[in-house]
Amino acid sequence: MWISKIELTDFKSYQHQVFNFPVPSEAGKNIILIGGMNGYGKTSLLQAIYLGLYGKEAITYLARAGLGDADNYHKFLEKALHKDALREYGSIMSVLIQFNTNINHGFQVKRTWHFNHKGQYQRGTEHVDLLRILDGLQEPLQSDSLEEILEQQFVPAHIAPFFFFDGEKINELATQNRPEQIKEGMENLLGIVLLRNLKQTLHHYQINTSKNIKKIDEEKLLAQNKELSQKEELLKSLQKEKSKFERGLERLTLHRTELTNRIASLGGGAKVTDIKQITDEQKRLEKQRDECQKNLDDLLVTEIPFQLVGQELIDSYRQQISGEIKKLAWEAKNTDLKNNKDEFLRRFAKTKTPEMNPALTESQQQSLMLRLEKVWQNMFSPLPKDCATETIHHYIQRENRQKLLQRLKHIDSTNYDLIRLVKQRDLLDNQIEALKNRYAKIESIDKDGRLESLKTELQKTQKEIDEKQKTLGKVEREITALRTAVNQLNATYKQQFSKFVQAQPMLSKVANAHQIEKLIDDLIPKLYPLKQKQLTTAISETYHKLSHKQQIAEVKIDDTGNVTRLNQDGTLIGVEQSAGENQIFATALLAGLANVSGLKAPLIVDTPLGRLDSVHRDNILNFWVSDKQRQVILLSQDKEIDVFYYYKFKNSIAKTYLLEHQELGHHFGKTVAIEDKYFFSEGVQGHKQ
Structure with missing residues (x-):
């Protein structure tokens, strides 16, 4: 290698x-x-x-x-x-x-x-x-x-x-x-x-x-199994009781809904149930209607003239004012520039350098000055795009023109404000009229006592619902606590049972590991002689060579x-x-x-x-x-x-x-x-x- x-x-x-x-x-x-x-x-x-x-x-x-x-x-x-x-x-x-x-x-x-x-x-x-x-x-x-x-x-x-x-x-x-x-x-x-x-x-x-292996008490394990079975039976009983309460509560809830609908049909709504509440609600709505009408009147006074004018005329007027603003700005700029023209021409005529060779004749000088004058005039025409060709509205002061233009742009949104206020006023009128009708109906029906009887029965039904919900809540809490106890006991039992099953094999593995450890202790001293002689010979031979x-x-x-x-x-x-x-x-x-x-x-x-x-x-x-x-x-x-x-x-x-x-x-x-x-x-x- x-x-x-x-x-x-x-x-x-x-x-x-x-x-x-x-x-x-x-x-x-x-x-x-x-x-x-x-x-x-x-x-x-x-x-x-x-x-x-x-x-x-x-x-x-x-x-x-x-x-x-x-x-x-x-x-x-x-x-x-x-x-x-x-x-x-x-x-x-x-x-x-x-x-x-x-x-x-x-x-x-x-x-x-x-x-x-x-x-x-x-x-x-x-x-x-x-x-x-x-x-x-x-x-x-x-x-x-x-x-x-x-x-x-x-x-x-x-x-x-x-x-x-x-x-x-x-x-x-x-x-x-x-x-x-x-x-x-x-x-x-x-x-x-x-x-x-x-x-x-x-x-x-x-x-x-060894830390994980504990001695398992078999009698204790049987006691845990018995306790677990008893708690599981009690849990089933409570769950049946809970279902019974839920069915009764469902019937009472349906009856309460039926009574509420009957009271509402007789004029006894869930929000307005007596004469005083109706009159208070009516006063509140009438106050809102009066405020809405005032806002509408103010808007009509200030905005109605513009609403009577056609949109085409308003757009034309807006365009003219905008064009006049641009025209006046352009003219002001030109006036500032023209004030410097004469001074420019005077200095141009006096300037002698660089010299022209040959010198210009008097006729040529006049032609040059006329040409400069023409070029200067061409700088100010034609008018820029969107400028008005003439100023019609001289009576409007310069500083008020922008305010007027903004006011004209606001006219479109005013139309939506008018429509919104009219709809709000109509809605309030309808709500006030509905309260008046309910007031008249209750005043005529409540005289025979039917509405009061329904209210009494509704209160009784609601009381029964509250009691059953309270009892149901208590049962649910008992079920939750018992289920937690059952789960914990079940987990403990399974863990102990698993250890009981595994304990003997694990103890056997620990014993085997201990035996192998002892074998290694016995083996190590015996390994040295296996190579000791061979190593001694190899080192001696190499040492002699070196x-x-x-x-x-x-x-x-x-x-x-x-x-x-x-x-x-x-x-x-x-x-x-x-x-x-x-x-x-x-x-x-x-x-x-x-x-x-x-x-x-x-x-x-x-x-x-x-x-x-x-x-x-x-x-x-x-x-x-x-x-x-x-x-x-x-x-x-x-x-x-x-x-x-x-x-x-x-x-x-x-x-x-x-x-x-x-x-x-x-x-x-x-x-x-x-x-x-x-x-x-x-x-x-x-x-x-």
């Missing part, structure tokens, strides 16, 4: 960059060499691989791989966003990684993060696009299957630090806390981390499930992560190791863990040669080159893989990139990867010569 493509967009110093890597060839070209000075984006590229593949889970493993302390995922993302990516509408950062399992099959993972205009990460916007690539065709997959694909087809997160790491930093971690680092590596290799996560999940399951000191014959590791070194006769030795030797041991440790894992995953190393001397550099490069089928991506400074090592291992180099920095202003820039270039490309050619 190998990484075939990496694409970064607005990630750290990369605005947009694509890396394409070939398949490790049978000819032995398995090294991808990416050169860059400090701060040019080598470590950022390694961090991008972690984030692109593992997302938030990568934070746990970045420190283990020597890639810094990144305990806050959101802050890490905000710092990773390229500063030139900030935009008013927000920004998007993405990492795309494509890895192949063979030449025809692979997967592509694109992880995208969204930020607001201030560069703040928008939580919940992380999105993963996952594709399967088979024979050049792309098939979208569900993003939640990524973890399983990485587990089965590539490198799961918990063992990624064995393959992707900072060569210089990883030895510091091993030096500071070597037993813990070794034990942690063994646990990741054996999957103990996953077992511990499972144990914790089972423990929480037991606690949460180290130039051969006094250490064997490296042993116990199940606590403690390391002991033995010489040829099995004697324990202690060696004060240099920084370079620490890096060699850390590299051997990771190589051993990677070897025991059985994965042929790519190896990605930042600062691969760090503090190593020339012998150790030869050894470690030879070690990486020796596995021809494993892709090895080295992120190197110019002083690590220099011109000598570049030339020495050139036949194993499949691809090169050189990271360069370009300034963008505002104290930041971007990284550009130049394909098929390295620090000493020209130097190597010179060396060949």
Whole structure:
């Protein structure tokens, strides 16, 4: 398997960059060499691989791989966003990684993060696009299957630090806390981390499930059932009583309506039921009629002359007044302009510059002045559109003409006011006449007592209705309260009964979870010996290949992560190791863990040669080159893989990139990867010569 493509967009110093890597060839070209000075984006590229593949889970493993302390995922993302990516509408950062399992099959993972205009990460916007690539065709997959694909087809997160790491930093971690680092590596290799996560999940399951399981009292459950049945019977009885009251109330309501109609037919309306009410209503309406008549009289006095004139004459008069207003305005403007004419002609005649050559004769001067006079006159004719041709109504003062025009426009609405007032007066007259007729009818009918008898019966019926409504309301409240009690009791009973049914199976599941938890506790200590010997052998063999000191014959590791070194006769030795030797041991440790894992995953190393001397550099490069089928991506400074090592291992180099920095202003820039270039490309050619 190998990484075939990496694409970064607005990630750290990369605005947009694509890396394409070939398949490790049978000819032995398995090294991808990416050169860059400090701060040019080598470590950022390694961090991008972690984030692109593992997302938030990568934070746990970045420190283990020597890639810094990144305990806050959101802050890490905000710092990773390229500063030139900030935009008013927000920004998007993405990492795309494509890895192949063979030449025809692979997967592509694109992880995208969204930020607001201030560069703040928008939580919940992380999105993963996952594709399967088979024979050049792309098939979208569900993003939640990524973890399983990485587990089965590539490198799961918990063992990624064995393959992707900072060569210089990883030895510091091993030096500071070597037993813990070794034990942690063994646990990741054996999957103990996953077992511990499972144990914790089972423990929480037991606690949460046990809280929900309560001992159910069967006798109490039967008592609840009996109480529920009794209340349901009482509820049915009250509902029957309610229906009985509703039918009686319906009959009384119909009788009340019949009495009301009979009283109304005898002149005893629902609003006016006696002589006093009729007379009061009549006085009120007569007062309204008098006010309406007064308004009508006032309108007739002021408006009737205009209403007697024909509409055609009014329109003509309105048009003439409007035209005269415009004509007078035009004449006033012309008068103001004509006052300046003589002064204009006088100054024109006196002006001697520019000189005319030849000079105008007296006859020509007179013709010119006459022409100017004619042009001036033409400026004031013809009259503008809508102006009156003559002023007929001289007697109307200028300031009153607009008022008159407004008054003429009001004549049309006056017609509607007259019609409205006449209709209102007629309506009031009809209402007054109806009251007079009702007064006469009541006065004649009420003398025999029929109306009073009907009123008495209506009052009695209304009293019965009020009493029944009061009783019905009481019954309805009892029903509401009882129904609430029945619903609550029913819900409680169903809940308790359900728990009663489920209690035994749930208790059984809790017991099973507890047994599995105990099994994990027993299993973990027994797992270490399964790989301990194999790991010890792998680390020892790798250490011998990498180290130039051969006094250490064997490296042993116990199940606590403690390391002991033995010489040829099995004697324990202690060696004060240099920084370079620490890096060699850390590299051997990771190589051993990677070897025991059985994965042929790519190896990605930042600062691969760090503090190593020339012998150790030869050894470690030879070690990486020796596995021809494993892709090895080295992120190197110019002083690590220099011109000598570049030339020495050139036949194993499949691809090169050189990271360069370009300034963008505002104290930041971007990284550009130049394909098929390295620090000493020209130097190597010179060396060949």
